[in-house]
Amino acid sequence: xxxxxxxxxxxxxxxxxxxxxxxxxxxxxxxxxxxxxxxxxxxxxxxxxxxxxxxxxxxxxxxxxxxxxxxxxxxxxxxxxxxxxxxxxxxxxxxxxxxxxxxxxxxxxxxxxxxxxxxxxxxxxxxxxxxxxxxxxxxxxxxxxxxxxxxxxxxxxxxxxxxxxxxxxxxxxxxxxxxxxxxxxxxxxxxxxxxxxxxxxxxxxxxxxxxxxxxxxxxxxxxxxxxxxxxxxxxxxxxxxxxxxxxxxxxxxxxxxxxxxxxxxxxxxxxxxxxxxxxxxxxxxxxxxxxxxxxxxxxxxxxxxxxxxxxxxxxxxxxxxxxxxxxxxxxxxxxxxxxxxxxxxxxxxxxxxxxxxxxxxxxxxxxxxxxxxxxxxxxxxxxxx
Amino acid sequence: xxxxxxxxxxxxxxxxxxxxxxxxxxxxxxxxxxxxxxxxxxxxxxxxxxxxxxxxxxxxxxxxxxxxxxxxxxxxxxxxxxxxxxxxxxxxxxxxxxxxxxxxxxxxxxxxxxxxxxxxxxxxxxxxxxxxxxxxxxxxxxxxxxxxxxxxxxxxxxxxxxxxxxxxxxxxxxxxxxxxxxxxxxxxxxxxxxxxxxxxxxxxxxxxxxxxxxxxxxxxxxxxxxxxxxxxxxxxxxxxxxxxxxxxxxxxxxxxxxxxxxxxxxxxxxxxxxxxx
Amino acid sequence: xxxxxxxxxxxxxxxxxxxxxxxxxxxxxxxxxxxxxxxxxxxxxxxxxxxxxxxxxxxxxxxxxxxxxxxxxxxxxxxxxxxxxxxxxxxxxxxxxxxxxxxxxxxxxxxxxxxxxxxxxxxxxxxxxxxxxxxxxxxxxxxxxxxxxxxxxxxxxxxxxxxxxxxxxxxxxxxxxxxxxxxxxxxxxxxxxxxxxxxxxxxxxxxxxxxxxxxxxxxxxxxxxxxxxxxxxxxxxxxxxxxxxxxxxxxxxxxxxxxxxxxxxxxxxxxxxxxxxxxxxxxxxxxxxxxxxxxxxxxxxxxxxxxxxxxxxxxxxxxxxxxxxxxxxxxxxxxx
Numbered sequence: 002x003x004x005x006x007x008x009x010x011x012x013x014x015x016x017x018x019x020x021x022x023x024x025x026x027x028x029x030x031x032x033x034x035x036x037x038x039x040x041x042x043x044x045x046x047x048x049x050x051x052x053x054x055x056x057x058x059x060x061x062x063x064x065x066x067x068x069x070x071x072x073x074x075x076x077x078x079x080x081x082x083x084x085x086x087x088x089x090x091x092x093x094x095x096x097x098x099x100x101x102x103x104x105x106x107x108x109x110x111x112x113x114x115x116x117x118x119x120x121x122x123x124x125x126x127x128x129x130x131x132x133x134x135x136x137x138x139x140x141x142x143x144x145x146x147x148x149x150x151x152x153x154x155x156x157x158x159x160x161x162x163x164x165x166x167x168x169x170x171x172x173x174x175x176x177x178x179x180x181x182x183x184x185x186x187x188x189x190x191x192x193x194x195x196x197x198x199x200x201x202x203x204x205x206x207x208x209x210x211x212x213x214x215x216x217x218x219x220x221x222x223x224x225x226x227x228x229x230x231x232x233x234x235x236x237x238x239x240x241x242x243x244x245x246x247x248x249x250x251x252x253x254x255x256x257x258x259x260x261x262x263x264x265x266x267x268x269x270x271x272x273x274x275x276x277x278x279x280x281x282x283x284x285x286x287x288x289x290x291x292x293x294x295x296x297x298x299x300x301x302x303x304x305x306x307x308x309x310x311x312x313x314x315x316x317x318x319x320x321x322x323x324x325x326x327x328x329x330x331x332x333x334x335x336x337x338x339x340x341x342x343x344x345x346x347x348x349x350x351x352x353x354x355x356x357x358x359x360x361x362x363x364x365x366x367x368x369x370x371x372x373x374x375x376x377x378x379x380x381x382x383x384x385x386x
Numbered sequence: 387x388x389x390x391x392x393x394x395x396x397x398x399x400x401x402x403x404x405x406x407x408x409x410x411x412x413x414x415x416x417x418x419x420x421x422x423x424x425x426x427x428x429x430x431x432x433x434x435x436x437x438x439x440x441x442x443x444x445x446x447x448x449x450x451x452x453x454x455x456x457x458x459x460x461x462x463x464x465x466x467x468x469x470x471x472x473x474x475x476x477x478x479x480x481x482x483x484x485x486x487x488x489x490x491x492x493x494x495x496x497x498x499x500x501x502x503x504x505x506x507x508x509x510x511x512x513x514x515x516x517x518x519x520x521x522x523x524x525x526x527x528x529x530x531x532x533x534x535x536x537x538x539x540x541x542x543x544x545x546x547x548x549x550x551x552x553x554x555x556x557x558x559x560x561x562x563x564x565x566x567x568x569x570x571x572x573x574x575x576x577x578x579x580x581x582x583x584x585x586x587x588x589x590x591x592x593x594x595x596x597x598x599x600x601x602x603x604x605x606x607x608x609x610x611x612x613x614x615x616x617x618x619x620x621x622x623x624x625x626x627x628x629x630x631x632x633x634x635x636x637x638x639x640x641x642x643x644x645x646x647x648x649x650x651x652x653x654x655x656x657x658x659x660x661x662x663x
Numbered sequence: 664x665x666x667x668x669x670x671x672x673x674x675x676x677x678x679x680x681x682x683x684x685x686x687x688x689x690x691x692x693x694x695x696x697x698x699x700x701x702x703x704x705x706x707x708x709x710x711x712x713x714x715x716x717x718x719x720x721x722x723x724x725x726x727x728x729x730x731x732x733x734x735x736x737x738x739x740x741x742x743x744x745x746x747x748x749x750x751x752x753x754x755x756x757x758x759x760x761x762x763x764x765x766x767x768x769x770x771x772x773x774x775x776x777x778x779x780x781x782x783x784x785x786x787x788x789x790x791x792x793x794x795x796x797x798x799x800x801x802x803x804x805x806x807x808x809x810x811x812x813x814x815x816x817x818x819x820x821x822x823x824x825x826x827x828x829x830x831x832x833x834x835x836x837x838x839x840x841x842x843x844x845x846x847x848x849x850x851x852x853x854x855x856x857x858x859x860x861x862x863x864x865x866x867x868x869x870x871x872x873x874x875x876x877x878x879x880x881x882x883x884x885x886x887x888x889x890x891x892x893x894x895x896x897x898x899x900x901x902x903x904x905x906x907x908x909x910x911x912x913x914x915x916x917x918x919x920x921x922x923x924x925x926x927x928x929x930x931x932x933x934x935x936x937x938x939x940x941x942x943x944x945x946x947x948x949x950x951x952x953x954x955x956x957x958x959x960x961x962x963x964x965x966x967x968x969x970x971x972x973x974x975x976x977x978x979x980x981x982x983x984x985x986x987x988x989x990x991x992x993x994x995x996x997x998x999x
Contacts, residue, residue: 420820502743571717
């Protein structure tokens with residue numbers, strides 16, 4: 002039995018369908034993020050779980066009890082709001098004790114639990130201050146404590162970290178994880194920031210345009226994105242246009258120009274790729290999986306292979322010129338103008354190239370994901386990009 | 387508008403060079419214009435010879451003593467208070483309701499409500515005063531006291547609403563959501579979260595309403611019959627028919643009341659927020 | 664259709680269950696998971712209020728009516744209807760309930776005396792408005808652009824507005840009368856006395872004095888909202904301070920100017936206190952004529968007719984101002 006069960010959740014605002022038939026489960030003790038661009042409906046989902054929006058259709062069950070229709074103050078969930086919504090007229094301790102007061106917890110117990118919470122979020126001695134006197138990070142902690150102290154079944158987060166600078170945000174991320182484990186509480190976190198979501202979550206729900214794109218662990222989403230959207234949204238991706246020339250249970254043969262490459266259907270990806278012969282497809286590969294070698298080096302003879310990549314045992318390859326380079330700590334990110342597929346990016350650890358160097362670019366067919374392009378049912382898609 | 391044009395225009399250059407000094411001159415001159423008459427008034431309340439002698443031969447508290455033993459003036463103050471206090475209470479309640487309704491709800495006539503609550507500022511006082519005396523006294527036959535209190539409420543509602551509405555609008559509704567999320571129902575949320583946060587604005591609106599009502603003249607002058615005059619009407623009669631230096635003393639009392647009320651109101655809100663309306 | 668303007672109310676409005684309510688001593692009275700239909704299961708004042716909240720939560724129309732209704736009703740009955748009643752009375756002869764007639768209007772509009780008074784009133788109002796707008800704008804501009812302690816200065820400007828109108832007039836009587844403060848000071852420095860009281864100048868000074876603080880508010884507000892970068896951009900692009908003012912600052916604050924002009928012109932046009940106290944017998948304004956009808960001539964319908972004439976002038980001016988873009992009715996400033 003899942004702690005939170007969402008089924009067929011739909012929310013319409015007039016003609017606008019903000020959330021469309023969304024369903025997912027959250028298990029007890031999980032840290033789940035709903036990730037999506039702004040306007041994807043992720044906050045609406047959260048607000049329906051909290052009780053601030055009534056679904057047009059669908060079910061939300063908490064601990065197997067249907068909660069749609071009950072007001073927010075009767076739901077066993079608490080929220081950390083985007084702007085935190087700390088009560089400015091109350092002290093930090095009064096803010097934290099507010100929920101306990103509403104449920105009739107006696108004053109001394111309230112004080113004790115508030116004190117314990119302040120310790121948990123490392124704000125001992127801050128109880129008598131006003132929220133306005135605290136820094137952004139400290140206010141985040143108060144908001145978190147205010148939700149956690151009620152020991153709700155589920156804590157909701159509406160992008161509370163988005164206002165913090167990068168460094169503080171990363172610190173708060175690890176604090177969130179620590180506190181989630183220490184309190185053994187279930188967290189549902191909404192954000193548009195894939196970096197945050199990847200860092201903190203056990204599982205992710207990717208939402209776009211009101212619809213679920215994929216649900217899975219961070220690894221699943223990164224290594225086997227279910228759609229071009231997910232691939233783009235979670236990490237960077239290179240896309241090469243192609244056309245399917247043959248397809249069976251074992252492999253998908255893709256023509257990316259002059260050549261054909263057989264992409265294996267493995268467990269990690271493409272196993273479920275829904276493509277047919279003659280479909281226009283995107284062949285996607287992560288920058289870190291792209292190999293770059295100097296075209297003038299010992300492997301120069303490979304450059305001839307590049308014009309005939311199909312023989313390189315299931316690899317994609319071409320030649321190109323380095324156009325840009327940016328350092329990213331231990332790696333370098335290169336922008337390479339390829340002869341065949343336009344501009345690609347490659348993340349390279351050891352080798353070092355300069356702008357204008359001629360290079361060969363290659364990657365394994367086993368590393369790519371093939372997605373049918375939208376509207377590709379009609380064969381004559383424009384060949385742009 | 388070449389660069390050469392620009393640097394050779396003497397007026398532009400002069401203005402650019404002396405803008406700050408010109409601004410200071412304007413501020414000092416206008417503030418002097420605004421405050422000197424008030425200073426004169428206060429000063430003259432201590433003049434022994436009264437209004438007609440400047441500079442006075444001697445400073446004295448004589449007129450203050452005369453004022454304190456003048457039953458008519460003191461009665462006028464009491465009369466004013468018996469009108470202003472209830473009028474202020476009613477105004478605060480109604481203005482808060484207007485602010486809440488306009489801020490929270492969309493309903494038919496919402497724009498009309500806003501217009502109606504602003505209009506008394508715009509319609510010339512003498513026109514509204516005439517309309518009121520015709521309708522209250524002529525048509526409805528309301529008792530004097532009731533007419534005057536209603537007139538004061540109409541007079542003060544626009545100003546109180548002007549102050550209270552922004553405090554509702556700037557109130558973060560997210561706090562109410564947070565409160566409900568933490569288990570408080572609508573009423574508890576209003577009592578524990580909304581009210582404490584809008585309270586300063588409501589009190590400020592009340593203080594300004596009281597000040598305005600305490601000073602109200604035109605409506606009162608038209609609507610009120612021949613009974614006990616309010617303080618402003620009393621002063622009007624004094625000035626028009628028999629000027630005595632005692633009026634200076636009453637003026638100082640007035641000023642004291644008004645200034646302390648407004649300062650209290652300002653300390654509760656922010657004056658530039660009121661202005662920004 | 665009354666709808667909550669924001670969505671959270673919408674969510675709450677449909678829920679029926681009233682679970683808990685805090686009673687006076689801070690303890691919670693649990694009503695379990697049952698439906699507390701009208702708060703019957705909780706006790707005490709809070710309980711009843713909670714019951715009422717629940718009752719109203721289910722009836723948004725009633726809730727809106729309960730809150731907007733009373734002030735709405737009061738303003739309609741005691742403000743809007745009296746103005747309409749005045750219109751009716753203005754068509755009656757001699758007294759309320761008199762025979763229907765147009766005579767009040769024809770008498771007024773064909774009388775050279777009254778029309779001269781209206782014209783005089785108009786001229787004085789225009790002069791006052793021009794003076795107040797110029798001085799008030801210069802003041803607001805100086806405060807916003809060049810002063811550090813803006814809040815204090817603004818406070819010093821508007822404080823006099825909250826003192827009694829009559830007392831502010833009385834202060835000027837002290838100053839302007841023959842042998843008053845002004846004349847005495849002039850005497851001390853060897854200049855001739857002016858005896859300004861009971862002249863047009865006195866009336867202008869008086870009006871300027873009372874309306875200046877009022878007009879500064881909208882000027883100040885619009886200047887504060889003006890992005891200072893725009894002024895610097897204009898100067899950077901080669902316009903001097905005067906041209907910048909005329910081509911950037913003034914056009915961008917025109918709403919505030921129009922609002923200030925309306926706030927000054929309208930009450931001046933209807934005023935009777937200032938001309939009565941500071942003006943002489945040659946300085947009659949239309950407001951004084953109305954006052955006379957009610958305080959000495961006792962021809963109420965005639966006074967009502969003049970009131971209507973003033974109102975027409977005012978409404979015409981307001982429409983003009985709205986056309987020019989005054990934000991006078993932009994109250995609320997919220998999406999609807």
